[in-house]
Amino acid sequence: MFIRTESFRQFLRLYPIISIIIAIHILLWLLIFLSLPFGTTLLQHMIGFNFLISEGEYWRLVTPIFVHSGFGHMLFNSFSLVLFGPALENMLGKGKFVIAYLLTGILANLATFYIEPLEFAHVGSSGAIFGLFGIYLYMVVFRKDLINHMNSQLIITILVIGLVMTFINSNVNIVAHIFGFIAGAIVAPLVLPKTSGQPQIIMAGDTSYRPRMRIPRHFSIKHLLWLIIIILVILGIFL
Template sequence: MSILQRRGNWKQFLKQYPICSFLIVLNVLVFIIMMINRYTNLLTDLLNGYTLIQLGAIQTYTIDATGQFYRFLTAMFLHGNFLHILFNMFFGLIILGAALEGLIGSTRFFIVYFLTGIASSYGVYLLSGPYTVTVGASGAIYGILGVLLFMIVFKKTLVPYNDRKLIAQLIILNVILSFVLSGISLEGHLSGLIAGFLIAPLLMIKEPEHPSYL
C-alpha cells in the first residue's frame, strides 16, 4: 500500500494524523476569519502587501525596524487566496504531511513542521529583498519534503519503492516550479527543503516503527 494514499473517512484521518488535522483546522480557521473580515477574496490575492504585513507576514524591513520576529511563526498560517491554501492543505498536509506523520509519529512530525517552517521563514528574512512580503505554509511543507528526501536516500526500507520514485519526482518538479513560477518564495521553499533534510538524521536516531519495504 502506498503511504501517499488516504483511505477511510475524516474521523479515521483525525485519529491517525492528529497533528496534520490540527494544522489543517487552524489554517482553515485563520483563512475563514480573513475572508469574514474581507482581507481576502476567494480566488484573488490579498488586497495589498500592507494588509499582509498588518496580519503578520514576513518582511525583512519590518522585522528589522520593529524586532517582530514572531512573524516567522505567524506567516506560516496566512494564505493569500483559496487556491493557495487549497494546495498547501491538500497536497502539503493531507498527502505529504499525513504520510510523514504516519512514518515518524506525531511528536516528531510536530517538531519537523514547526522547526522547518521557522527555518524557512528565517531563510526568507535573510535572503529575500527587504520589502518582499511572504506568507504561507509552503516552507514547512518543503521541510516535510526534505525529511522524505532524506528517507528515500538513506532510509529506503521505510518507504515503498514506488513511493520513493514518486516522492523524488515530486521534489524535482516542485523545485523546478519554485524557480520558474512568479509569486513564489524560492528562498522560503529551498530553506525549508534544506532544513528538513538536515533535521531528519536527528529524528532517525531512534528508527520509526514501520514495516520494512524492499
C-alpha cells in the same frame, strides 16, 4: 503512500496534528477573507514582512506558516498536508512531527529574512511543506529501510516537478522552498526512528500497526481519482 483510504473521522483520529494545522488554515482564512472587522488587522500582524522582523517583530518568522494569500493558496497547501503529512506523522509521532514541521518552516522564513530585501513580504506554509519533502528525500538516500522502492521513485518525481515549477513560476518564494527543503534534510536524522527493518512507508489504511500501511490489491476508480487529485495538488502548491 499518498492515497488516502480513511474516512473523515478516521483521519481526524489517526492524524490529529495535521487535522489541527488544517483547521488553523481554514479558521484564519475565514477570519481574514470573509470581511470580518478585525480580519485585515490580523493579516497585517501575521505576514512575514522582512522590515518589521528587522524591527523586532520576530513572531513573523512563525505566523506566515499558517496564513495564506487566498482561498486557492490555502486549499492547495492544506490538501498537500492531507497527502504528504500522514505517513510522517505516523512515523515520527505527534511531538517530533510538530517540531519538524515548525522548525523547517521557521528556518525557511529565517532564510527568507536574511536573503530577500527588507521590503519583501510573504505568507504560506510551502516552506514547511518542502521541509517534509526534505525528510522524505533523506529517507530515499540514507534510510532505505524506512521507504520502499516504488515510493522512493514517486518522491524523486515530485521533487523534480517541484524544483522545475519553483523556478519557472512567478510569485513563488524560491528561498523558502529551497531552504525549507534543506532544513528538512538536516532535521531528518534527528527525528526519524533509529531502528532499521523493512520499508515502513508504503500505503495508508492499516491501523493495526502504526508505521506500516496497507497496499491495495486492486487499482480502482477511487485510486485513479486520488492520483488525479495528487497531480493537481502537486502542481497547485508549486504555482
